[in-house]
Amino acid sequence: MMVMNKISRRHFLAATGAITGAALLNPLSEVAAETVEAPNVVGKKLRLAIVGTGGRGTSMWGYDLMKSYPDYIEFVGLCDKNEGRVETGKKIIGASCPTYTDFEKMMKETKPDVLIVTTMDSTHHQFIIRGMELGADIITEKPMTTDEKKVQAILDAEKRTGKNCRVTFNYRYSPHRAKIWELLRAGEIGDITSVDFHWYLDTSHGADYFRRWHRLVECSGSLWVHKASHHFDLLNWWIDSDPETVYALGSLDHYGKNGIFRAENCRTCSHTSKCKFFFDITKKKNLMNLYVANEKYDGYLRDGCVFKNDVNIFDKMAATIRYKNGVQVAYSLTTYSPYEGYRIAFNGTKGRLEAWIQESRPTSDANFDELVLFKNFGKREYIQIPFGTSGHGGGDALLKDQIFLPGIKDPYKQCASVRDGALACLVGIAARNSIAAGQPVKIADLTSIQPQEKKLYQRIL
Ligand SMILES: NC(=O)c1ccc[n+]([C@@H]2O[C@H](COP(=O)([O-])OP(=O)(O)OC[C@H]3O[C@@H](n4cnc5c(N)ncnc54)[C@H](O)[C@@H]3O)[C@@H](O)[C@H]2O)c1
Incomplete structure (x- = not known):
């Protein structure tokens, strides 16, 4: 099939000089904002890896991509620090690629074109920076990171490696x-x-x-x-x-400390009959599979008490x-x-x-x-x-179309x-x-x- 996605198309244009040198050297120029027609060449599928196979990684950036863009993307690696969740994640996504708990190993063995970062916020910078150093462009979930030192480290890494990092602010797309x-x-x-x-x-x-x-x-x-x-x-x-x-x-x-009673999590709580925030995770099959079944690997409780003293x-x-x-x-x-x-x-x-x-x-x-x-x-x-008809007020699908489908312009400058x-x-x-x-x-x-x-x-x- 004749396919060429946005990233490979832009790489192609850079290589052939179809975008002017000035636009390439100055990515903030208006010229770079234009989407050019897909060239009539045989492309290849975009090779994707995900780090962080939790809720967002498996749904928005996993299953949904497999379902909506099978002609344009393929998963080459999935990584999570929780060895059980990465296996559950692979099943949810429906991918056939290898799974990893070692990020470096995944990047070196699979060499993805693009790394999708959907881990816990405070860890994003590690994967954005190392991902770029190991040759991938990055798609990261918001927030890009959590403190000013990490922001600076990401800015420096982007400059040093010449790689791109796109932050997926789906709210702009509603x-x-x-x-x-x-x-x-x-x-x-x-x-x-x-x-x-x-x-x-x-x-x-x-x-x-x-x-x-x-x-x-x-x-x-x-x-x-x-x-x-x-x-x-x-x-x-x-x-x-x-x-x-x-x-x-x-x-x-x-x-947090303002509650009049508390427990470690809802499943072990003795106050459920009087707690308005009681959350019965046992009735949520997806959450039971993704989190509760994998608690044994990292102790993470998805149904933690909202009144815990550590908030x-x-x-x-x-x-x-x-x-x-x-x-x-x-x-x-x-x-x-x-x-x-x-x-x-x-x-x-x-x-x-x-x-x-x-x-x-x-x-x-x-x-x-x-x-x-x-x-x-x-x-x-x-x-x-x-x-809109998709998640987050219709923003999720429009954002993904713009990233993965050829020929989608950006008239509202949402990228x-x-x-x-x-x-x-x-x-x-x-x-x-x-x-x-x-x-x-x-x-x-x-x-x-x-x-x-x-x-x-x-x-x-
Ligand atoms: N744009 C949106 O509307 C939207 C919606 C939901 C979540 N998000 C973002 O997506 C990201 C993930 O959120 P989520 O709800 O899927 O959380 P989650 O807890 O379900 O998933 C996070 C996953 O990352 C893994 N992880 C954490 N630290 C890791 C590490 N050091 N190495 C490897 N794996 C690690 C965890 O084991 C877990 O599987 C967050 O940054 C969140 O802000 C964005």
Whole structure:
């Protein structure tokens, strides 16, 4: 079959000189943003490896890729530190490649074109850096990493190796968020001056972060990084400028030590009849197979108690962020809300754009998201955008199509580079540092990245 995916196609064009030297040398140029027609040559399937065969690695980046892009990709290796989970993962994915618990061995034996990194957040940098050193381009899940030293190490490794790292900010791909970007870029509210952005996690999905490794700052970088980096990336992309200064507050008021009873995990708890957060994992076949059946290898409890004393992340957070182009943002994240979703408003010199998006909707709700566009001294307009049909508001499938199918352009500049991945984490890291110091933190003081008034764009992979 005649196939050539985006990565091999771009390599082909580089080799033949069909992209100008200037565009290649300056990947941040607009020329590099263009997608060129697939050349009529026989390509080969993209050889993929995954490190981290947990929930995300086996579903979004495993089974779904096998199902949707069999003509374009093949798995050559799967790796996880949990020897049982990597075998279960292989079955879920439906791959026939070898499995490994030794990452170096996998990379050296299988030599993948692309390494997909879906391990615990605090370990991403090891695999991104070593993966590039061993010759692979990288697709990494968000957050790219969890502290400023690791961010710098990734930036340095990308430069040193000449390899690419794409950060998969699927939130950018939801149709209503692309519409927001389009309206803002079209100048519908004039110049953006400030943004009010408030995100709510509910007592089901939101509480789940406090059951898992995410509850420990040393594993997730806290929800400032693990979760809010999604939101900060959206802000950076929507505002089209780089964050400059962050001042933040946070506290742990609800979960962890605040509970009136606790246990190690729900299966061993004597308080289940009175605990509203009781999570019966024995009723979830997939989770039993992937995690409970493999507890014996690493002791990881997927149904940990949300009130464990070791919870050391905040569950209530607020930040004021100033952007290089002068935009000011008021942001908050609450983790024990009755519904999951967000409210956002962009204030501009000519009007205001608002949305109230509920992600955990009652079944009777409408099948569209609504934006409201107000013009100063004018009328309001209601803009309805049909829901996307895949995970994360339709974003997951659109993101994967753009990476793996030939010929998909990037009109909304949704492709996220290592610099984008860095700046999204850095806002969360700055917020954490700001709370510790009780002072505003400058993004420019954290790594070699110097905030720009206009956001830089790089189309990769
Ligand atoms: N973009 C999104 O919407 C989205 C959604 C879910 C998860 N994620 C991201 O995907 C990543 C994985 O999340 P998950 O929910 O699948 O978690 P998970 O706990 O289910 O899976 C993580 C896997 O990594 C393995 N692992 C951890 N440290 C390792 C190491 N040092 N070496 C090898 N394997 C290691 C674990 O054993 C586990 O199997 C996280 O970074 C998370 O932020 C993103």
